Amino acid sequence: MRNFRLFIALLVFTFRSVSIWGQKDKASEYNLKAAFIYNFTRYIEWKEESAENEFIIGIIGASPINDPLGEIVKTETVDNKKITIKRFSKPADISFCHILFISQNAGVALDDILAKMSGKGTLIISEQNGYAELGTAINFVIVNRKLKFEANVRAINSAGLTASSQLLKLAIIIK
């Protein structure tokens, strides 16, 4: 009996030691980015856009974020508004959106996008080093394999948006 118990204990312990490698939480990069973007909507205040009865997320350039954002759209809303995703391939095509995500594959001059979206009330989110300094509101960066974000407060404000202090506390502030 004693041996049997010991056997069970060892078995259980062995199982534990195998599964220890699987235990750390982790996520794929774009699932995380999509979750961040959805979370941002809780901390950003948009100007009243009475004409819009949906919440629009634009994506410029091909991006793996398409799929996870598509998942979110199915189940979630922002301020009880349905979320719609619009995809653009060049700055001239961009129509109004609450959030514009610039894919790192977009291959479009950032200046063109910023000029087009200036003062339109769009939260511009990018994922390339140095883009927040260049004028995007939020820029994703990967630090030690974890996803962080830079916030350019001036860019957020000049777009006519308000970011909560809670959000800015978590951000890497770019001045």
Place this chain on the structure above:
Amino acid sequence: MKKIIAFAVCMNAVSIQVNGQKTDSVSSLLRLSIENLMNIPIYSASKVAESTFDAPLSSSVLTKEQIKRSGCTSIMEALRMVPGVIVREQTNGNYDIHIRGLDNIPPNAAFLFFTSSTTLVMIDNYPVYNYLHGGTFWETLPIDINDVEKIEVVRGPSAALYGPNAVSGVINIITRKPLKEGLYSVANALAGSYHSIITNASVGYNQGNKFSAILSGNLQNRNRTQSTYYDETTQQYVPLDSVTSVKRNPLGADNINERYPHPDLAMRKYGVNGFVNYNPAERVRLSAAFGVQHAEVQKEFATDGYSAYLSTAKADTRYVTLKGDINDWMVQVSYLNGTQLPLLGLPKWRWTYNTLDALVEYKIAPIKNLSVTPGLIYRRAIYDDSKYVNTAIKEGLWSGRAESVTNAFSLRADYKLLNQRLRLVGGARADKFNYPDKFYYSYQLAATYKINDRNLVRLVQSKAYRTPLIIDLFSNLDITGPLNGRTYLLEVRGNKNIKLLTSNLFEAGYRVQPADNLEIDLELFTTKTRNFSYTIFESGTFYPTGPLAFQGLSDLNNLTVYARQWGSTLAVNYIAGAWQFKPFVTLQKTMLYNYSPYANSPAAPALPSNHNDPATYNIYSGMGTKMEHQATPACYGGAYINWKAGARLNINLNPWFYSAQTQLQSSNLTYNDGVRGVEHIKGKLMLNAAVTYDITKMITLSLSGRNCFNNEAREFYRGDAPALMVFGGINFEL
């Protein structure tokens, strides 16, 4: 005791709970706060690593960044950084490349049968295969490192997924596309030891991610690391005009010069390629690639009575390939034609050839977790020497137009079950060749089971064929010459009923990611390969009188020998701060069964090569025997060690090694003195190192040493001694 059990149960509960927490689904992530999200490590920053981890087959990916950082000067050399690949240098820039061996089988064969004939090489899924005798004329690759996005290598028979010829594996070179809108440009210039100059450049344009085009060119010159050639008689490396076989060439100096126009040259080649992509709609992608290539190399290929072991090979080829992904359809058509002179100066080694490949696949809409893709394939290879030889007297190797055609049907299926943890991937393919006139079936079954996100086990069972070879099917050559004042005639004939080389594999693999920065990939494999073919001396008669002294018949036929391999490859990827370590090693053993060294039938005439007793010493006399095959190293591997020493500075070491091998050529049977026909390849460690410095975001300078210890041990039968090579270079990338 109770405490132990309680502790264990508690730990078990923890692990069950943790495993049940499926953090990677988007919906579960939405429940977390930004603060929590910020603490979740990203599973894999690169899509490549992710797909490699989940890949059902034994596979490795080499990226353009690795090639750039490592200082590799060619696509062939870069394959030394891939686990399970054996890369032996013959002369500067020319290599014999094998996946997991199967080299030099049968042993004691003519030189032509030495080089790899079981690996399928593709560019963007389009085969660049040599149907003549299998394998790849690497110098005829039209592209160079500036065109490479990544190189995918699959180890093991994979004909069901990639087509016949993928007997020991597949090397698929994926070309670059301009990802960013606007102008695209890449250029490399490298200059190094032995007049090695490697330049290549591409310019392109991406218009709104809908249309992109690249024009690319490459040019390489490499001289040999020595100027001497091996002389069988004196068993030394001597100047060309002192090589006994070369000296006795009855056609004299003119033919010697024709055969060896540039004795110091190892490689001179250039290529021009165009790549066009057009995406008119979301699910419509059209692409075209075309190019031309010219190469002259001195490498080891085949010998005749008047050549040294090195010979000059020339080739000019042109290709065009069109591909369309239209909704769920995929259509690919490729056409290649060229002129080949693999033994320059020998008229019968000259021909034109063209290959046409067409493939249609349809991806049936997935039903739950099952996706099925049927495909139809047509492939035709035509080799024609009639322009260059007198076909009436069967002067050429096949003296006419040789046409090998395949019609094939393939089916791929991918099925995920048990909450997507278990994945079954299956491929089956039926090939109907014109010769041999029957159906051949190949298959591949792979199962992967994800114990959790960090542990994956997999099993593979597969069977693959090699395409019927032109020399096996169509050889049609009459060899005549003087014999004691009269003449002899030896007829060499192909065999349209030859059995195709076949390999079966069973493989088990385990991949684990014990930490975010550590990945370990272990594979265990065993293969059985049979139906090797060779030129068999079938019969012959000596005539006492008349002009003809002897008439004999040789044909291409199967051998009784079969090979079994047992092996294991371990590859590790470890990242620590600015360091990356990617060591890999393969241990393997190859046994040959039923091997007979006698390439004659029992009905052949009595000759010294069969101890004047063909009834006893013939192709069947190896039945029941087994021997260890020594031409594949028992241990080989290398490492990619990279240190990002600063924002601009990168230092890379890529050592490479193998254990000793012995290659046996047919002279070993003739002389049996342990010297002639025998090459003892010493175990070898060579170190390559490269330093790169980014002057600006666009311009990188590089300094690299290949074979830094100047280890001159030969890597291939009677090849050139490799030497330390130093390269300086500049890379431009827009």
